[in-house]
Amino acid sequence: MPTPTDPAATPIIEFRDVEKRFGDNVVLKNLDFHVNRGERVTLIGPSGSGKTTILRLVMTLEEATDGLILIDGDPLTHRIVDGRRVRLSNREIKRTRTRIGMVFQQFNLFPNMTVIQNITESPIHVLGQSKAEATRRARDLLHQVGLDDKADAHPSSLSGGQQQRVAIARALAMDPEILLLDEVTSALDPEIVGEVLGILRRIAETTDITMLIVTHEMQFARDVSDRVLMFDGGSIVEDADPDTMFTAPAHERTRKFLKAVLGEGQIGTR
Amino acid sequence: MLENIQATVEAWPFLARGLWVTIQLTVLGSALALVLAIILGLMAGAPARALSVPGRIIIEFFRGTSLVVQLFFIFFVLPQFGIDLPGMVVGVLALGLNYGAYAAEVVRGSIASVPRGQWEATTALSMSPVHRMRRVIFPQAWALMIPSLASLMVHLLKGTAIVSVILLQDFTFHLDQLRRVTDTTWAYAVVGLVGYFVLALALTLVMNALEARAKHRLGRGPSLREILSPTPTAKDSLSTAGRGF
Numbered sequence: 001m002p003t004p005t006d007p008a009a010t011p012i013i014e015f016r017d018v019e020k021r022f023g024d025n026v027v028l029k030n031l032d033f034h035v036n037r038g039e040r041v042t043l044i045g046p047s048g049s050g051k052t053t054i055l056r057l058v059m060t061l062e063e064a065t066d067g068l069i070l071i072d073g074d075p076l077t078h079r080i081v082d083g084r085r086v087r088l089s090n091r092e093i094k095r096t097r098t099r100i101g102m103v104f105q106q107f108n109l110f111p112n113m114t115v116i117q118n119i120t121e122s123p124i125h126v127l128g129q130s131k132a133e134a135t136r137r138a139r140d141l142l143h144q145v146g147l148d149d150k151a152d153a154h155p156s157s158l159s160g161g162q163q164q165r166v167a168i169a170r171a172l173a174m175d176p177e178i179l180l181l182d183e184v185t186s187a188l189d190p191e192i193v194g195e196v197l198g199i200l201r202r203i204a205e206t207t208d209i210t211m212l213i214v215t216h217e218m219q220f221a222r223d224v225s226d227r228v229l230m231f232d233g234g235s236i237v238e239d240a241d242p243d244t245m246f247t248a249p250a251h252e253r254t255r256k257f258l259k260a261v262l263g264e265g266q267i268g269t270r
Numbered sequence: 271m272l273e274n275i276q277a278t279v280e281a282w283p284f285l286a287r288g289l290w291v292t293i294q295l296t297v298l299g300s301a302l303a304l305v306l307a308i309i310l311g312l313m314a315g316a317p318a319r320a321l322s323v324p325g326r327i328i329i330e331f332f333r334g335t336s337l338v339v340q341l342f343f344i345f346f347v348l349p350q351f352g353i354d355l356p357g358m359v360v361g362v363l364a365l366g367l368n369y370g371a372y373a374a375e376v377v378r379g380s381i382a383s384v385p386r387g388q389w390e391a392t393t394a395l396s397m398s399p400v401h402r403m404r405r406v407i408f409p410q411a412w413a414l415m416i417p418s419l420a421s422l423m424v425h426l427l428k429g430t431a432i433v434s435v436i437l438l439q440d441f442t443f444h445l446d447q448l449r450r451v452t453d454t455t456w457a458y459a460v461v462g463l464v465g466y467f468v469l470a471l472a473l474t475l476v477m478n479a480l481e482a483r484a485k486h487r488l489g490r491g492p493s494l495r496e497i498l499s500p501t502p503t504a505k506d507s508l509s510t511a512g513r514g515f
Binding site: 061098104109121171 | 391393394395396406487489490
């Protein structure tokens with residue numbers, strides 16, 4: 001378990017009055033929240049509630065239409081200059097982006113590269129590591145995810161679970177301070193979900209990487225999270241520690257949602 | 271019949287020379303077309319309008335004007351501005367520009383159809399746009415574009431026949447010479463047909479091999495060596511067994 005963070009310290013992720021619109025469709029509105037360094041925060045809520053959009057905003061795959069996102073106090077894509085919201089240069093955005101990693105629902109391994117090339121490509125060409133150094137680290141990570149023998153395999157010859165484990169190793173090879181996990185087990189066969197969650201649990205236990213997680217695996221969320229945020233309609237409905245969230249949620253909306261995903265009788269009532 | 275064969279054998283040195291000119295035009299024209307297609311295709315697909323707008327204009331211009339007109343323009347009009355190019359260069363230039371503009375659309379379309387998740391993964395790994403294109407997107411788009419490029423190349427091969435209008439002595443030119451001593455049916459329907467067909471077949475085989483190699487690199491389909499080996503080995507059947515666990 002990570003050490004408790006000093007609440008006075010600068011949060012590693014901070015959303016300030018963030019709005020995200022796609023045309024007329026408002027996905028996130030006036031969103032304020034923060035994540036402290038080393039915290040594991042899970043976002044739950046019905047589909048379309050904006051959870052995945054939050055991860056995509058942090059990864060700069062999307063840009064907020066209003067408000068600010070700060071990473072360790074630094075603006076991510078926009079800052080306020082003389083009262084006006086202006087976009088940062090691509091170079092500035094990239095500097096912050098290298099501190100963030102993401103694992104996707106669909107793995108997104110590069111099919112034109114072997115497993116080891118997938119993992120070492122960015123450490124070598126973006127971080128400037130030597131090939132020997134990057135390869136050593138990649139083999140170490142492959143060992144951690146239990147795929148020592150797959151270094152030279154092609155992604156297409158791997159099962160879904162194996163591909164996702166490679167994708168986790170690939171994200172970790174960049175030594176991110178923040179790891180975003182976007183429904184990483186949703187595309188996997190049920191019997192393989194456990195092996196991937198096991199690896200993520202171990203990473204949570206052995207590192208102090210900040211994690212922002214979107215998942216439908218409620219037991220996993222309960223086990224690894226320091227905090228759970230319940231979303232609905234683009235806003236936070238409830239922000240609580242996992243025990244409170246899953247056993248005694250304060251809001252009717254949360255109770256309804258958890259009842260729907262966990263089944264009747266799973267939630268203790270106050 | 272016998273005289274025709276006789277005449278063809280006698281004309282063979284000329285026909286061979288013509289074939290060689292046609293092959294040169296095809297290979298050099300295709301090479302230029304490919305280079306232009308990649309440049310124009312990347313420009314047209316770029317997010318920056320300063321690149322995409324000029325790219326689009328150039329593509330539409332060379333697609334929208336006919337090859338013969340372009341050929342005449344380079345051969346007859348440019349010399350009046352002091353640009354006097356050898357016939358072979360004119361032929362390669364016109365073929366390259368015309369087919370390059372068509373192929374640019376293939377390049378742009380193939381790049382655009384690489385799945386969005388691949389682009390997003392490169393962002394998550396902080397790759398620069400150039401790095402992303404060179405190492406991730408283009409190698410995947412390449413496998414998608416080869417079949418269309420191959421068919422454009424066969425078109426280009428057949429397009430080379432019109433360069434005889436600028437007095438280049440290609441295969442068609444020598445077929446026409448042969449027609450004078452034999453007859454039209456023989457020269458065009460037999461010698462011409464077989465000549466162009468064999469060239470097109472060779473081109474298609476080369477492009478098929480390129481496609482197989484590109485797909486194998488993406489982990490789809492057997493390697494070229496496996497395709498070409500007459501007896502499948504145990505290793506081959508293993509690797510084609512697909513995604514086993």
